[in-house]
Amino acid sequence: MTATTAQTRPKRSLVSRIPLFEQVRSSIGLQRGMLIAGVVITGLFVITAVFAPLLAPYGFAQLRSDGTPFGAQEAPNAEHLLGTTVGGYDVLSRVIWGAQTAILTIVVSVILSIFAGIFLGLVSGYIGGWLDRVLVVVCDAIYAFPSLLLAIVMSIVISGGRSDLLGGILAASISITVVFIPQYFRVIRAETVRIKSEAYVESAKVIGTRAPRIVFRHVLRNATRSLPLLLTLNSSEALLTLAGLGFLGFGIEPTAAAEWGYDLNKSLSDVTSGIWWTSLFPGLAIVLAVLGITLLGESLNDLADPRLRGRRAALDTGAPTADNGAEPHGAGATGERIVADDASTADDEERVS
Amino acid sequence: MTAELSSPDPASAAPPAVLRRRSSGGGGLGRYILVRFLLIIPTVFILVTLVFLLMRTTGDPITAALGGKLTGPQLQERIHEAGYDRPLIVQYLEYLGNIVTGNFGSTLSDNRPVTQVLLTYGGATLELAFYALIVAFIVGIPLGMVAAYFRDRAPDAFLRIFAILCYATPVFFAGLLLKLVFAVWLQVLPVAGRASTGAELQMQFLQSKTGIYLIDALQTGNPEVIGDVLSHAVLPGVALGLLTAGVFLRLVRTNLIGTLGTDYVDSARSRGVTEFRLVRKHAYRPALIPIITVIGLQIALLLGGAVLTETTFEWKGLGFQLAHYLQARDFVAVQGIVALLAVIVAVTNFIVDIIAALIDPRVRY
Numbered sequence: 001m002t003a004t005t006a007q008t009r010p011k012r013s014l015v016s017r018i019p020l021f022e023q024v025r026s027s028i029g030l031q032r033g034m035l036i037a038g039v040v041i042t043g044l045f046v047i048t049a050v051f052a053p054l055l056a057p058y059g060f061a062q063l064r065s066d067g068t069p070f071g072a073q074e075a076p077n078a079e080h081l082l083g084t085t086v087g088g089y090d091v092l093s094r095v096i097w098g099a100q101t102a103i104l105t106i107v108v109s110v111i112l113s114i115f116a117g118i119f120l121g122l123v124s125g126y127i128g129g130w131l132d133r134v135l136v137v138v139c140d141a142i143y144a145f146p147s148l149l150l151a152i153v154m155s156i157v158i159s160g161g162r163s164d165l166l167g168g169i170l171a172a173s174i175s176i177t178v179v180f181i182p183q184y185f186r187v188i189r190a191e192t193v194r195i196k197s198e199a200y201v202e203s204a205k206v207i208g209t210r211a212p213r214i215v216f217r218h219v220l221r222n223a224t225r226s227l228p229l230l231l232t233l234n235s236s237e238a239l240l241t242l243a244g245l246g247f248l249g250f251g252i253e254p255t256a257a258a259e260w261g262y263d264l265n266k267s268l269s270d271v272t273s274g275i276w277w278t279s280l281f282p283g284l285a286i287v288l289a290v291l292g293i294t295l296l297g298e299s300l301n302d303l304a305d306p307r308l309r310g311r312r313a314a315l316d317t318g319a320p321t322a323d324n325g326a327e328p329h330g331a332g333a334t335g336e337r338i339v340a341d342d343a344s345t346a347d348d349e350e351r352v353s
Numbered sequence: 354m355t356a357e358l359s360s361p362d363p364a365s366a367a368p369p370a371v372l373r374r375r376s377s378g379g380g381g382l383g384r385y386i387l388v389r390f391l392l393i394i395p396t397v398f399i400l401v402t403l404v405f406l407l408m409r410t411t412g413d414p415i416t417a418a419l420g421g422k423l424t425g426p427q428l429q430e431r432i433h434e435a436g437y438d439r440p441l442i443v444q445y446l447e448y449l450g451n452i453v454t455g456n457f458g459s460t461l462s463d464n465r466p467v468t469q470v471l472l473t474y475g476g477a478t479l480e481l482a483f484y485a486l487i488v489a490f491i492v493g494i495p496l497g498m499v500a501a502y503f504r505d506r507a508p509d510a511f512l513r514i515f516a517i518l519c520y521a522t523p524v525f526f527a528g529l530l531l532k533l534v535f536a537v538w539l540q541v542l543p544v545a546g547r548a549s550t551g552a553e554l555q556m557q558f559l560q561s562k563t564g565i566y567l568i569d570a571l572q573t574g575n576p577e578v579i580g581d582v583l584s585h586a587v588l589p590g591v592a593l594g595l596l597t598a599g600v601f602l603r604l605v606r607t608n609l610i611g612t613l614g615t616d617y618v619d620s621a622r623s624r625g626v627t628e629f630r631l632v633r634k635h636a637y638r639p640a641l642i643p644i645i646t647v648i649g650l651q652i653a654l655l656l657g658g659a660v661l662t663e664t665t666f667e668w669k670g671l672g673f674q675l676a677h678y679l680q681a682r683d684f685v686a687v688q689g690i691v692a693l694l695a696v697i698v699a700v701t702n703f704i705v706d707i708i709a710a711l712i713d714p715r716v717r718y
Contacts, residue, residue: 030510141399144650144702148657149675149691156684157407240523244661247525248676264525268665271529272544274537283526290521298517 035299041292049099057081058090060097060258076277083277086266087254091277095285097258101169102289105242106235109173109180113234114227116177117184118220124185125192126215136189139182147237148244151175155250168252168259172245176238187230191223198222232297236290243286260286382710389706393699400695404688405448409441414461414684457693460678460686467689470674476564477547477670481593481662482655484586486648488594489601494644496598497605502632504610512602519599524658528592528665535588543585545667552581589666593658597651604647608640642712649705653698 048055063069074084082091124135142150154175195201196219204214246252246261254262260282267279408414415431432438436447451458457467500512536544543549547566548556555578556562556569563569570582612618613636621635622628660672667673671690678686 030505030513033510034513137395138399141396142403144396144653144698145400145695146653146657146660146698148660149694152679152687153404153407153691156679156687157410236521243523244525244657247523247661248664249680261523264523264529267529271533271537274533276533279526279529279533283523283529286526287518287522291517294517294521 031299031302034295035303038292038295038297038299041288042296045099045289045292046103048096049103052096052100056093056096058093060089060094061255062090062093063088082281085263085278086270089254091263091281094258094263095260095281098260098263098282098285099289101252101257101259102239102242104169105172105176106238108169109176109238110231110235112173112177113180113184114231117181118188118224120181121185121188122192122215122220122223125189126196126211126219128193132189135185139185142178143182143186147179147241150179151241151245152248152250154178155245168256172242172252173238175245176241179241180234180238183230183234184227187226188223191226192219195219195222229297229301232293232300236293236297239286239290239293385710386707389703393703396699397696400699401449401452401692402445404691404695405445408684408688409444414688452692457689458685460683460689462678462681462683462686467686467693470686470690471671471693473564474669474671474674477566477668478656478659478663478672480565480567480586481589481659481668481670482652484590485593485597485655485658485662488590489597489651492594493598493601494605494641497602498609498632498637500602500606501609501613501636502629509606513606516599516602516606519595519602522595523661524592524596525661525665527595528589528662531588531592532665542587547585547668548578548582549585552578589662589668592665593655593662596658597655600647600651600654601644604644605640608643609636612636612640642709645712646705646709649702649709652701652705656694656698 058065058070070080070084070088070090074080076083076091080090080092082095084090085094120135120139124132151172152175155171158171158174201214201218204218209218242259243261243264246259246263247265249262249265252259252262254266263282264279264286267275267282270276270278415435415437416428429438436444448458455468457471459466460470496512496515500509503509532544535542547553548570552570555573555575556566559569559572566582567586570579573579609632613631615636618631618635621631626635656672659670660675662668663670663672664676671694675687675690678684678690
């Protein structure tokens, strides 16, 4: 295995450097199907978000066209393909515009939590001592807590509960960030602690390299291998948290942006009277978006994990055998201090030897 | 919470094994329990402090709740009465002291002690979590075994996508869909609530009311009331349970596949044990251990999900109440409930860790 990597790696062609290309090539059967489905759905999601102004027939806060009001709770018809909501908005337009809000929130929250989490993880893992212990205990405490409740508290702090587009997206993103920092922190810190004792870090120290340079040049570059997986998995959770906040009425005002969770909240009473279009489509949008991102993340995770990779996929993916234990559920099985972890490290060691 | 752990394997031979292991490492276990117990304190302390500081950076709760309704001087008076104009550190120490004595404050909007809110509505949330866990076990574990058995074949593919769908569907959307199909279109199950008015009335006059409707209904001994309570529980239980079921399915599958590759299973296979029997008897129990540990983390997820499920189904539990206080901008109540939930999560995690340690000695490090 090491031999093939050494031979193929330097010669990687331009095509194979396209993200995901290697992964698709090395996957087989179901895994390939899941990966491709994930890429396609996520791609559609992103395209919808980017071209929302062109795709949506109306604005997200538009109540009337040519002076005539849309009317509330209209069933799907030629003018409103997916009907209108109780507030008189066009469902299709709000579903399309909602993709934009969702993507913005994901991007902002993931970027924020990556920076904060990586920084804290590096510092904590490299410096160690009491700072490390305090940070670990704090992050563990936050990690164990229901993320939605924490996000609620954060959104009260940031926006007092409701706000405009930018404020709302920032509030939701920062709320989600606080929930995610412990996850990035754990992964990066564990890697840093491991890398700190590697020979090349020792050598760097011996020749007098200063700590910041060691941390950012030697440790950081080697510690980020499992980040892409965590990133996709967290994106889907960010989306669900945003929708959850919106559903509880802590999202973004309908006039500021379209948000799927908010629309679902407003459709609660519609359902009882048999009006299905106001809840079905925003809900399906959430499910599809999360499904796409999760399929992508899970396939990447499986491909990177030799225990889960398809039996016949012997091809070297070029990807490191990252076993960060990242399950699609952030609150699920990430980095457990238990059996599963022991078993996997033992597994990896066997493989290396 | 512990009762349902043993429910999925009725023919369990676990107790003797547990006892044997415990006697071999008794000292380690005692120490482990003590350390885990002491770890609750910093966890709760950090969360409570975090929530307090966060909530107070936005200003005082009285302005938030009554800002528009009272004039400036009136507000000042109320703030002074409640002591929110004192230095933050004084308020914080007082808050900590109150929490140590079990006083989580009183709600602003209806002036009830938060602990009383918990006692009134906690039972309902507990009941919902219980139903959800049952659904998760019934759906997740057998399907996970099926997926591992058919690894990389069509049923496995189908079940894995099902598991991802369980995760990708927000509980409130699952709830809305279930409601739409079973309560509105088919009209076989009730739309919302925990029981119909008639049943609630009957349970109201019980001597030993618990607030947990299932127990209360059983106490009345009236099959109609029991049926009524159960029929109300189906949709919320399924909506919340499917979320966890997906996690269980995936865990059981991954762990079973791992266990099926171990030497002892290989040796059993070489003796001619059928693949089905391998899954059912040999690899099954070791693969369940991670589930027990994950339940600890699932409690947090379940509580978060309960808030959303209760809002969807007007299930009058803690989550429903929390959403209500959020709408009323009663942040003292929110802070109290959140802090209380932090304690509950920490304690449940402790219990789950101990159970995991009892079952698997490798956990005690």
